[in-house]
């Protein structure tokens with residue numbers, strides 16, 4: 521039985537590894553569920569919607585001046601400071617990683 525569980529665990533791990541979308545190594549330590557939670561909690565989208573309308577996604581401009589992972593993380597850090605959000609560096613990293621996965625898609 522334990523052998524069965526170990527084997528099952530192994531294959532589930534392989535499946536997760538294979539099905540996970542390729543992520544930029546820049547964000548390799550990111551905690552995606554944490555990033556999603558922080559984006560929801562900090563009303564990022566609500567404010568962006570009030571600026572650009574729709575679902576707010578138009579605020580994210582991958583072809584704009586934010587055109588690398590480093591600049592994206594820097595931008596989130598800047599918002600963090602300006603809006604006094606009090607996020608820790610690993611939280612900023614996770615938020616930026618979610619934005620990259622869903623919008624910017626930098627390598």
Ligand code: HEC
Nearest residue numbers: 562563564567568571579580581582584586595596599615
């Ligand atoms: C009080 C309003 C407000 C809040 C809250 C806010 N933003 Fe923004 N954000 C803006 C505005 C306005 C811009 C456009 C600035 C510009 O184009 O110069 C922007 C731009 C951005 C950009 C750059 C878009 C691009 O590609 O140029 C990112 C990334 C971003 N916000 C992330 C966040 C995140 C993450 C949060 C929550 C943690 C957040 N913002 C919360 C108002 C807000």
